[in-house]
Every structure is written in structure tokens, then in C-alpha cells.
Amino acid sequence: MSDKPVNHARAAEHFIEDTPHLQFHDERLWDMRQKRDAQMHILPEWQELREEASRIKEHTLSRLPEYLEQFETNARKNGIHVHWARDGAEHNRIVGEILKAHNARNLIKSKSMVTEECDMRPYLAKQGVTVTETDLGERIQQLDDQLPSHIVVPAVHKLTADVAKIFAKDYHTDPEIRDPHLLAEAQRQAARPVILHADAGMTGGNFVVAETGTFVVCTNEGNADLSATVPNLHIATIGIERLVPRMADMGVFIRLLSRSALGSPITQYTTHFRGPQKGGEMHVVLVDNGRSARLGMEDFWTSLKCIRCGACMNTCPVYRRSGGLSYGAVYSGPIGAIIDPTFNERKYSTLPYASTLNGSCTNVCPVKINIHEQLYKWRRVLVQHHEMPFVKREIMHMAGKLMGQPRMYRAAIKATEVSLSTMPRFVLYNWLNPWGKHRENPHPVKQTFNDWYRKNRETAAKPAAAPETKK
């Protein structure tokens, strides 16, 4: 894996150039945000639910070893085989071995971000295993050889015509189809025989209940249910942070998850797996992959509370206008920008800057992760670790000097105002001025605040301000 920092800004630039895609992306995600708001307003207890969810998650994370052991004991009692994986490679090896032991060549799988983290599909392909995604959006991304661009709606950046083109290649449908219903039907018809002949099924897990040894999977297509109930072998890949202590806690999370994600009260399917089906075999692989280390990061451990609803993405003005793929990571958007650097600090060093710090992500987060504060804290960490891009570092350095000297600062402001109103455009809008790249510079003002203040308030304010001057 290359460590080269992701050039988020350049990738976003590419996305912005395509107006129809950009406009649809922005509107679709904002629509999801508004539907979420409507759900929030229906429930007077919404803030209480968020508080409860946050406290349950923080509690669980502080006792994660005990709850994992409790889950393992109960799951084993129910006949589930439990495996532990330190990282992606270990996870892939375990899954490969289970499949090999069953001589399983065809795996159908439900969407799981953890397997994306582990880069499992190419590994299994090399072992001769055919992996077929059953979630429609994830399947579109698989056929197009792209990462999911959103954790809930993986192909949200694509228009119908894009999907028609992809399906035409693989399903031999008409590339000119413009009715999403026909395309979805093509997927259904193509998927059914694969599902019926699969040797093994794989799902993720949205929640894991320590008390009962259960894991819970939420989908709208029911594709996790098909993946788990048709083949007799079911493997579930789950991040170790997904635990909740009691079955009774699930009420809080199910009530928040889909409302925060899509603005629907619940996903069409909420499935509780507590043991293998009759004649079947069930495996759970608990994956660490950096999570235990993240738990030790004082400023960032609460990012492990995330229930992967995607609400922070839907509301983020930067995400909506740059597209998920521009983040160059498995997790995009605000949540991605705070957890990706924990996977690779250098590679994802640019992502915490992909934010206006407006706090909207924090406001919509159902488990109250202080996302925008963590974005800010990451910037500090990255500066300390010298991961700041050269130009940004130099600009900050100069800005620091300038702001430390009021007289020089005021002179610079004046000079800027003069140049904004007098200089020709080619001088102001070029590669030296990133601010002017996709937007107009601010309008020049006739009088700076400082000039106005000197003229109108300075003498009046002085006596009153005197006692306050001591630091």
C-alpha cells in the first residue's frame, strides 16, 4: 500500500467538473439529511435517545474485553465458531481457511465495511473463490471495480445511465435503459441463480449483543438474510467495537440507526443471528485491525462509538460536493476523516482538512461523537507530526508572523483590499491563490473594521476597557 498522501482536493476538483453528477449527489444526500430531520422532529425523545446511545457505547468501550469474552462464551454455547483477527491479513486467512475446509468456491456476501478494510475480495479471488456482492449498490461498485463511496449507499455518486452502462457489460442488458426499476430487476434476475448455487454466505454485523451471543444485521434489501439462510455456511465479519451489553439496549440503537441514515423509521430487515440454522454452520470473525490502538487515543477513542449510519456524510458540505471516492479511503466523509488517519497517519493526513469545521456532523451524529472537534484535534496532531502539506505549512507560518505584528497585519489587510479592487483578474486568480480556485475572492470593502473602530469607538471604549486589559 502506498503511503503517499491522498490528494483529496484534486480528486474533488475532478468530481466538481461534472455538473450533473455533482448536483445530483448534493441534492440526494441533502434529501436524506432532511428526511432524517423530519424523523427527529416526530420523536420528542430524540435527544434522550442520542444521549442514551452515547452513554451505552462509551460504557461498552470501557469494558470491551469483558463484553467480548461474554459474547464469545454465549455464542460458543449457541454453536457459533468464534475467531479473532488482529488485522486484515489474519482475517482473510481465517475466512480462506473456513471456505477451504468446506470446499466452498462461491461466496455470496452482504455489504460489510470491515471486509473492505481487510481488502478481502482480491485475497479470496487468488484462492479461487468467486465473491458476489448481493447489496445492489455494493454490487454496482464491485462490477465497476470501485470502493463504496458512502457507507450506507455505496453507489450514490452514480446516475442511472452509469449503472445501465455497467450492467450492459456484465448482465448484457440494454445500455440505454433509463428506468431504475428495470435495472434493479436485472440485478434480481442475475443474483437469484448465484444465490441459489452459493456454497457459503457472508454478512457483517451492525450490533453484537454480549448478553445473548447474538449479532444483528440491518439491511433494506434483505440480502443479508438471503446470504445467511440459503447456503448452509454463514461467516460473519465484525469489528470488535460493535458490542452492546444487553438485548434491551438494542431498542435505542434500532430506533436511531435508519432514522439517522435514510430518514426511514427502521430498515426493512433487522435480523438477529444467535446460532446456526438447522444443519448449518456459523462462524464469527472478530476483527481488531487498529481498533484496540484507537481505544488508547485519548482524543479519538470515542470515534469507536460510530454505528455507521452515514448521517455525518449526508450533512457535510464538503462531502456532498467532493464525492466519497475523493477521500481515497474505505471510510469517507467526516467520520472517515477522523478514523482513516488512525489506519495510516501519512496517507490520510490531508483528510482532516476536508472540512469547514461547521459542526453539522457532530449535531446529527446519533451517538454524539464530537466529530468536528476531532477533525480540529487531528490537524494539531498532524502539524506536530509534520504531516502538513508544504504550501499549507508555509502559509500558516507566514500568517502566524503577520498576525503577531498588528501594525504589519493592518497594513497587509489594506494592501489586500487595494489589490482586490484594482488588480486585474489574472493576477488574483492563479495557482498561487487556492482560495480563488473555485470561488470568487471576497468583495473588497471601502473601510476596514479597524478604520471604522478607530473613527467611531476607540476614544469612547478606552476607559471602560482599561481594567480588562490584564491577561
Place this chain on the structure above:
Amino acid sequence: MSTARDEILQALRANRPTPENHPLPPVATLGDLDASRERFITSLKILGGDVLEPVEGETLDQAILRRHPDAKVICSNVPEARGTLPVEKVKTPQDAATIDVTVVRAPFGIAEMGSIFLSEAQLPINSFAHLGQHIVVLLSVDQLTANMHTAYQERPEFKTANYGVLMSGPSATADIQGVLIRGAQGVRSLSVWFT
């Protein structure tokens, strides 16, 4: 040599925040506690499910044919409906794929979400709930619980079933340009017949 399990647990013990600072909050029962049939139906319709209202003098078999006139293979796992395919014929998960309409009884429903619950106790085989084209679900009005909190606290099935699915209407997707499509992968429709 230490195992992955030991290493992960050890790292979590070393890195975790102070447990005493994060007590477990008591179980919450929040929100609307209305467990009425009306609330259930309103929620069910939001998620694309529907009610199969009986017509005077009609049997369940007739009602199913009225709702699904083109159905050839109807498989019932309840005594209230005969269907056309004996349920004993459904032995492997794949056997359920040829069915047009499956008929089952749900032990309970959740008024807040319009969800019905099914587990291996109600299904001849788990895939029965998903591989058919349509599903008709029998539900008793006095088996409605108010919301997700009451459901998880009151219903023993969540702790006993190996496979327990809450279905809230048909399979759905909006993954192609945001257009809502019912019948993506699993059942194309879900109808509730109150008994």
C-alpha cells in the same frame, strides 16, 4: 506464543478509558407507548407493507388469490390457509425459490415500526421468509407491542431464537439514483392478515 485473542484483549485492557467513569445507564423505555392496530397499520404502510382486509364470507385462501391473482404456487405454514404446495415439500433452502406466495404466522408485531417478527419456530426453513415472491403474514392484534424498547424488553424470542428477523414491509432499495424500488432481492410484497 500468544494468540490473536489474547493480544487483542490485552491491548484493549491496556488502552481503554477508565471503566469507573462510564457506568452502564439503566434500560430505557422512551417514546410513544401506543400499541394499537391503527398505529401498526400506519407504520406498516410507510415502509411499503399492506393489510389484507377480509371481505365478508371469504376464506384466507380466497383472499390470497384476490391479492395475488397470478400466483401458481402458494405454500402455507399455517392451518388457516391450504395453499397449493404442501409445506412438507419444502426441505432445502433452495426449495423455497419456486414459491409465489408464502404464508406464515408472526408471533408478534411492533406498532412503532409496523414490523413483524419471524423465527425458525414459524418457518419450515429460514429461507422461506425471503425466497418466495410475496409473503402473507398472519398476526393477532393482541400480540402487538408498542415500540422497539418494549419489544426487546418483553419478547422472549429475541433471547431464544437462533434466527429472528423483523420484517417491515417488502425488500426495498434506493441504490440507483435514489429511486425507491420495492422487491429488490427478497419478497416483492408483504401483506398482513389480522386474526
